[in-house]
Amino acid sequence: MDSTGAIVVGVDGSEQALRAVRWAAVEAAQRNLRLHLISGVDPALVGYYGVGLPIPQEAFDQVERQAEQELTDAAAAAHEAASGVVVTTARSQASPVPMFLDLSKRARLIVLGASGRGGFEGMLTGSTAVSVVAHSECPVVVVRGDERRPGPVVVGVDGSPTSISALGVAFEEAAWRGVPLVAVHAWSDRDYATTIPVEYGLLQTEPSDAEQARVLSESLAGWQEKHPDVTVERVVVRDRPRRQLLDWSARAQLVVAGSRGRGGFRGLLLGSTSQALLHYAECPVLIVRPQD
Numbered sequence: 359m360d361s362t363g364a365i366v367v368g369v370d371g372s373e374q375a376l377r378a379v380r381w382a383a384v385e386a387a388q389r390n391l392r393l394h395l396i397s398g399v400d401p402a403l404v405g406y407y408g409v410g411l412p413i414p415q416e417a418f419d420q421v422e423r424q425a426e427q428e429l430t431d432a433a434a435a436a437h438e439a440a441s442g443v444v445v446t447t448a449r450s451q452a453s454p455v456p457m458f459l460d461l462s463k464r465a466r467l468i469v470l471g472a473s474g475r476g477g478f479e480g481m482l483t484g485s486t487a488v489s490v491v492a493h494s495e496c497p498v499v500v501v502r503g504d505e506r507r508p509g510p511v512v513v514g515v516d517g518s519p520t521s522i523s524a525l526g527v528a529f530e531e532a533a534w535r536g537v538p539l540v541a542v543h544a545w546s547d548r549d550y551a552t553t554i555p556v557e558y559g560l561l562q563t564e565p566s567d568a569e570q571a572r573v574l575s576e577s578l579a580g581w582q583e584k585h586p587d588v589t590v591e592r593v594v595v596r597d598r599p600r601r602q603l604l605d606w607s608a609r610a611q612l613v614v615a616g617s618r619g620r621g622g623f624r625g626l627l628l629g630s631t632s633q634a635l636l637h638y639a640e641c642p643v644l645i646v647r648p649q650d
Contacts, residue, residue: 360461360464361394361396361461361464361465362464362465363391363392363464363465363466364386364391364392364393364394364446364465364466365382365385365386365391365392365393365394365465365466365467365468365469366394366395366396366458366461366462366465366467366468366469367379367382367393367394367395367396367432367468367469367470368396368397368398368454368458368468368469368470368471368486369395369396369397369428369429369432369447370397370428370471371424371428371431372471372473373471374471374472374473374501375432375470375471376431376432376435376471377471377501377505378469378470378471378499378501379393379395379432379435379436379439379469380435380436380438380439380505381439381469381499381501381505381506381642382436382467382469382499382501383435383436383437383439383440383443383445384439384440384506385467385469386440386443386444387440387441387442387443388440388534389534391466392444392445392446393436393443393444393445393446394445394446394447394448394461394465395429395432395433395436395445395446395447395448396447396448396449396450396457396461397425397428397429397447397448397449397450398450398451398452398453398454398457398458399450399451399452399453399454422449425449426449429447429448429449430447432447433445433447454486454490455486455489455490455493458470458486458490458494459490459493459494459495462490462493462494462495462496462498463495463496465496466496467496467497467498467499468490468494468496468497468498468499469498469499469500469501470486470487470490470498470499470500470501471487471500471501472487472500472501472502472636473487487500487636488633488636491617491632491636491645491647492617493647494647495647497527497644497645497646497647498644498645498647499642499643499644499645500636500642500643500645501642502636502639502640502641502642502643503607503639503640503641503642504640504641505641505642506611507610507611507641508537508611509537509609509610509611509641510532510537510538510539510540510591510609510610510611511528511531511532511535511537511538511539511540511610511611511612511613511614512528512539512540512542512603512606512607512610512612512613512614513525513527513528513539513540513541513542513613513614513615514542514543514544514599514602514603514613514614514615514616514631515541515542515543515573515574515577515578516543516545516573516599516616517543517573517574517576517577518616518618519648520616520617520618520646520647520648521577521615521616522577523616523646523648524614524615524616524646525541525577525578525581525614526581527614527644527646528541528614528644529581529582529584529585529588530585531612531614531644532585532588533585533587533588535611535612537611538588538589538590538591539588539589539590539591540590540591540593540606540610541574541577541578541590541591541592541593542593542595542599542602542603542606543570543571543573543574543577543592543593543594543595544593544594544595544596544597544598544599544601544602544603545570545596545597545599546596546597546598567594567596570594570596571592571594574592574594575592578590578592599631600630600631600634600635603615603631603634603635603639604634604635604638604639604640607635607639607640607641607643608640608641610641611641611642612641612642612643612644613635613639613641613642613643613644614643614644614645614646615631615632615635615643615644615645615646616629616632616645616646616647616648617629617632617645617646617647617648618631618632632645
């Protein structure tokens with residue numbers, strides 16, 4: 359069965375992957391969505407025997423048996439976390455990154471553990487999550503920290519088109535969960551200086567607090583009208599965005615961010631803030647990529 363409309367979770371037998379399965383199972387059950395568990399081929403297996411060399415049948419069979427058992431264990435963990443969830447499983451012969459990117463064309467959401475075992479014992483490494491987040495066509499959640507902590511949904515806002523998309527997702531998540539939304543607009547003079555034209559910098563201008571509050575207000579306006587029942591706390595602060603969002607991740611149940619904001623270099627698929635969240639957040643992180 360394919361990934362159409364499902365919440366897709368990567369499985370590799372690691373505890374991090376099982377935590378992602380449990381988190382996703384509760385989300386899928388609450389939203390009446392199918393949970394699709396999938397396992398791919400560990401690239402280290404090919405590297406171990408050499409590119410172009412055949413993998414001995416005995417080794418291949420052993421890996422396949424282990425993968426099927428991991429999927430069975432993951433399905434049991436999903437049903438334990440949410441008894442009514444509909445679970446499907448699949449074993450793919452593709453490597454993890456291209457496998458997830460193909461699934462992202464049809465999935466509602468992809469969920470990954472913060473890192474798997476990696477190497478010969480597991481396929482989902484930290485670099486897998488970063489690569490999938492950078493290229494996925496649907497939102498991606500990386501389950502970190504306390505996966506079931508009470509608290510608000512927190513979203514980073516900087517006025518960029520991607521952050522506006524992330525804001526919409528964050529409002530939906532807060533509405534689903536019945537919790538407040540904390541909208542954080544943080545900036546630092548150094549970050550701001552890299553995004554303004556050089557001639558403005560020569561004038562030694564910098565944004566006022568009032569101007570930054572206006573950026574947040576304009577970003578929130580339409581979404582608050584669509585979700586009037588969501589209580590919004592506004593945070594406008596002169597600070598590094600990643601530091602503020604990491605601090606909030608210790609109190610939040612979910613942090614939402616765009617894959618990259620208005621700063622940094624054009625062409626980078628992940629900004630420094632989203633990368634920091636993927637590696638250091640203390641709660642699950644939902645990263646939203648630009649949509650056509």
